[in-house]
Amino acid sequence: MRKHLNTIIPLVIALALILVPPAITGRIRMFAATPLRPVGEARRAIAANIAAALNPSSPQKEKSLADENAALREQIEKLQQQLDSARRQLAQYQDFAANRAENTLPVGKAVAATVIFKGGTGTLRRALYINRGTLDGVREGMPVVSGGALVGVVNAAGPAMSEVIALGDPRLKISVYLVPLKSDEANPPAGDRIAGILAGTAKEDSPLRLQYIWRRVQVAKDDLVVTSGYDGRLPRGLVAGYVSRVTDKADDLHHAIDVRPAADFDSINQVLVLTAWPQAVPPRDAGLP
Amino acid sequence: MARMRELPYMVLLMACLVIQVAVLNGLGVMGAAPDLLFIVALYAALFAPRNHAVLAAAMAGLACDIFASGRFGVHALLFGALAAVLVHAREKVFKEHPIIQAVIAFAALGAIEAAGAFATKLQYPEASLGALIASGVLGALWTAALAPFALALLVKFNRAMGFIQKRSFADA
Numbered sequence A: 001m002r003k004h005l006n007t008i009i010p011l012v013i014a015l016a017l018i019l020v021p022p023a024i025t026g027r028i029r030m031f032a033a034t035p036l037r038p039v040g041e042a043r044r045a046i047a048a049n050i051a052a053a054l055n056p057s058s059p060q061k062e063k064s065l066a067d068e069n070a071a072l073r074e075q076i077e078k079l080q081q082q083l084d085s086a087r088r089q090l091a092q093y094q095d096f097a098a099n100r101a102e103n104t105l106p107v108g109k110a111v112a113a114t115v116i117f118k119g120g121t122g123t124l125r126r127a128l129y130i131n132r133g134t135l136d137g138v139r140e141g142m143p144v145v146s147g148g149a150l151v152g153v154v155n156a157a158g159p160a161m162s163e164v165i166a167l168g169d170p171r172l173k174i175s176v177y178l179v180p181l182k183s184d185e186a187n188p189p190a191g192d193r194i195a196g197i198l199a200g201t202a203k204e205d206s207p208l209r210l211q212y213i214w215r216r217v218q219v220a221k222d223d224l225v226v227t228s229g230y231d232g233r234l235p236r237g238l239v240a241g242y243v244s245r246v247t248d249k250a251d252d253l254h255h256a257i258d259v260r261p262a263a264d265f266d267s268i269n270q271v272l273v274l275t276a277w278p279q280a281v282p283p284r285d286a287g288l289p
Numbered sequence B: 001m002a003r004m005r006e007l008p009y010m011v012l013l014m015a016c017l018v019i020q021v022a023v024l025n026g027l028g029v030m031g032a033a034p035d036l037l038f039i040v041a042l043y044a045a046l047f048a049p050r051n052h053a054v055l056a057a058a059m060a061g062l063a064c065d066i067f068a069s070g071r072f073g074v075h076a077l078l079f080g081a082l083a084a085v086l087v088h089a090r091e092k093v094f095k096e097h098p099i100i101q102a103v104i105a106f107a108a109l110g111a112i113e114a115a116g117a118f119a120t121k122l123q124y125p126e127a128s129l130g131a132l133i134a135s136g137v138l139g140a141l142w143t144a145a146l147a148p149f150a151l152a153l154l155v156k157f158n159r160a161m162g163f164i165q166k167r168s169f170a171d172a
Helices: A002-019 A024-052 A059-102 B006-022 B035-047 B052-064 B074-092 B100-123 B129-161
Strands: A111-117 A127-130 A143-146 A147-159 A162-166 A173-180 A194-200 A207-212 A223-229 A240-247 A257-261 A269-276
Touching: A002 A257, A002 B052, A002 B074, A024 A111, A024 A147, A024 A162, A024 B006, A024 B052, A127 A147, A127 A269, A173 A240, A207 A240, A257 B052, B006 B035, B006 B052, B006 B129, B035 B052, B035 B129, B052 B074, B074 B100, B100 B129
Parallel strands: A147 A240
Antiparallel strands: A111 A127, A111 A269, A127 A162, A143 A147, A143 A269, A147 A162, A173 A194, A173 A223, A194 A207, A207 A257, A223 A240, A240 A257
8 A cells, every 4th residue: 555655645635626716726837837927028028139130111112002902902992992881881880989999998997918828738828928917916707809800708816917718718708798780670770788698618610609589589690799787797899700701500499609709819929908897787678578 | 666757757747747738738739639648658568667657647637737728637548548448458568669659658548539529518418429439530640640659759768767677477
């Protein structure tokens, strides 16, 4: 028996660690990861310098830019023709934009952070590591945004470093509105909102699935999906993504809607962690089941 | 009996963790990246003294758990269990052969990733099992391709790690 203690003890300790609540182990993990923060910041600086070195300005590049400019001018002519239809869509968005403006975040209630590592280890790898932690006011569950789009939620916060699980991770489910572009008999007025749940699928091509949208609602590609704030965890009006595909089966009550995230996971370098936001009570939705 | 040197081994683990999160995680294809810490666990399972192999592999798993957003300790348990199995099997295979190393790496990591995919699917029904398994298999392939090269490098540190063993009838 004593001969096997060296085998048994590490396995028993590992098993005991699994049983510790994630809220505690998350802080331990981020505390242990904090010494790697300078490495992450150095890695990011090196990557930025390499990218700058690989794309220097040159006469050839200037010529290609001039050619591209001429081609773009031609495209502008064509785009003028599409302007009328775009104006109609713009009018539909205005109601929604006005709604978002009411919910603009107050100044000083967000913490800016830099992404120092991307991708975790293990089965679910859709994680970001940022160089802000509890010493900066970051806490577990806080939303993280980039360019007005929701990136994810803080999963674990250490003193000087935090882990963010990004949209697309199956552990992240959020309450959202679908904002249809089209308005007709079946749909509520354009710019109105229909409540649903956005869940991660862990797929690379379509990482999000919008659930519980009734079949009677007409859903089109590029319809907006925004946070509703119903769950009380996230502010209302953050753009989560856009409808990319609707694949319905004949006997389903609800649509099967794939959503592409508004924030590009691969190109995110700077984020904002929202530490406070107005808790507005939303009006009743037109399409609420 | 040979004794593992913990301090050099922990330095090795830290170096591998830095390479994993700073370099290898950025080389991901379809959400899968080579797992250097798994290779270190494999190194411990194949070359560490019999009575320290599980501990060394579990330590590699614990290092892996720092950047795994799931339950803390899962990788320590899985890598430790893997070492407990391999420590008995390693005398029966030609463990220095690169193909054997790649096959063991693929089979073991593939099994771990598949178990993780099924566990995730059970817990979160919206998750796509196909995508999780595809990502896991791709990660296992990546790791298997890297394993012979990494292990060839790591065995050069056997003496520093205290992984040199004198064979005896007592070990068999």
